[in-house]
Amino acid sequence: MQDNLLIDALTQLLADQCTPAVVRAVEAGGTSATLWQAIEASGFCDALLPEAQGGAGLGLKDAFALFSACGEHLLPVPLAQTQLARALLAQGGLSAPAGAVALAGVSAAVGTGDELLLGYGAVADWLLLGDGQSLRLFDLHDAQREPLGDNSLDARVRLPAIAALTLPSVVDLRAQQALLLAAQMAGSMSQVFARSLQYANDRVQFGRSIGKFQAIQHQLAQMAEHVQAATMAARLGCATAHAVADPLACAVAKAATSAAVVPVCGFAHAVHGAIGITQEYDLQLHTRRLQAWRTAAGSESHWNERVGRALLAGPHTSLPEFVRTQLHAND
């Protein structure tokens, strides 16, 4: 399938299956089984698998549009993460079991009985844990987990005793997870912007659309700048033909998209006024999720610090030269 056909198909699937009502139900603790079955049946979980192994053979460069669409629709299950998990397991000659896979990258040794704060922990069937030396797949079906509540998809998960699959791998899974979140954040922020623009055109006060007021126009202009920059950062992170990106590229993507969340959501709520903070209006689905994604797998300070360490670890005396040679779009 061609890339634009793929993205059209996923967009259609999400529009049908991942409605705001479904997002609300899953966030409230309802089952995501129907939604997940529809996604798994569509074959999208294998998008990053090589064609020889029955996948679509996409690199991150082409998959960006798919991740972004998941963000636009606030998909409450870890499709992008499952896509990457399947690709990583396939690289080790293993095939992934059916079900939604959450990702966690850890820097310290984590073992049986340890508790993890896991993104998508409330809805995932499996956990792929990377510690820089190995990837371990854990079955979460019967794992002890405590959802964070407050309509969060995250949960505290106690690690099961035995991994279902183990594979030696040096992949920096936290960085990859951060990149997948960054791409979804870019999609969600584009939606937040489109909605704010539409609302400014529709809402009438003082006898005219509020979008006619310069104060509102300038807020939307600044929002457009932040969303363009965040989208560029996520694209930059995904600028590879492979399924795994350079950790520094992931760091740039997550730092820049996380940093955009506060201003973008701030402008969106300012433009929307009181209606934007009601439960029944859909804007809150985006701004709440964006807040969670901002900090998941590390906030902007975490990723900026990683970039700063890389800058000082090398022989660079020029920051612009570091940026040009290490943080550029390569393939």
Added chain:
Amino acid sequence: MIDPLHLAAIPPEDEALRMEVRQFLQGALGQRPAHQRARSWAGFDADFSRALAARGWVGITLPRALGGGGRSAFARFVLSEELLIAGAPVAAHWIADRQSGPLICKYGTPQQQAFYIPRICRGEAFFCIGMSEPDSGSDLASVRTRATRTPQGWRLNGQKIWTTHAPRSQYMIALVRSSGTADDRNKGLSQFIVDLSLPGITIRPIHDLAGDAHFSEVFFDNVALPDDALIGSEGSGWEQVTAELAFERSGPERIYSSIVLLEPWMAWLRAQPDPSPALLAQAGAIATQLAVLRQMSIAVTARLAQGHSPVVEAALIKDFATGFEQSLPAQLADTVYAHPDAPPEPELQRTLSYLGQVSPAYSLRGGTREVLRGMIARGLGLR
């Protein structure tokens, strides 16, 4: 809506220019201190510009047949990026190279092109921009300087202000009223190439808050312009100036105005015995923001290279990037003066002090924040 910017890469043949430029700059700049190089594209040095021209690096995108380099917008991006990062004094030829030359190529007659373009490319004709007037700043369409038809050509009366490097430029491209009245707004405006050596022109330098005299007032008192001083069509000045501003705003100089500061600051950072996580995060944040802005600028360069005039995109990036440029002296001053018992070395002090003083200009020159946000809003369909 505004289309998202796409990832673009600099083609290898243009990237190949970088090392050549860098090598030239090492010799040409010598040991100029950082606080001087921090003048960046406001630093005027005619000899430097001519040396650059001798290498074929002034008018690098202009047609080969007219003495230009015939290279792509990407080649100009690489060249500009290296000049700016080094803090080369490029002001003498910068405006001619960036916008006057391309404007003459786009709207000029073959005779005008044959006269001006080779001179620009040899570094013999420096240009300044005649847009602002005492009563026309952000409201550019209200210009009152007027060109009146005479049997021999035109007669020019009026005044321009904030004209960068007018005393040392040979020519100005001025936006003036050629018909109608101020009430006609952007109708009835035309652009003229004004030879600044003509009788009736008076130029007075204006000193800025740091003591430099880069801008000036220019008075026109019955200046007789020849027929062919008109560039483009009479009455099309507004449309031409809009296209010119896309060139003015889309280049990497809107990212790199404070960049020289990072040299002494990196030396300071490397001298810190045990940089805190906060310092590392600050360094990383600067790198991250620069990486994204640079990629956005390359994306706009790709649109220029495809022959588009990315007016709204250029406004969007300029507004966003000048915020970054202004944040550098502000945040780094806070960082390096956080411990009064260990003040930074003098060159870092001087560079910080200079950039802290002039950085408010970044979001004024080339269009204020408010004007740019208005343009973005128009691009979004709100106006």
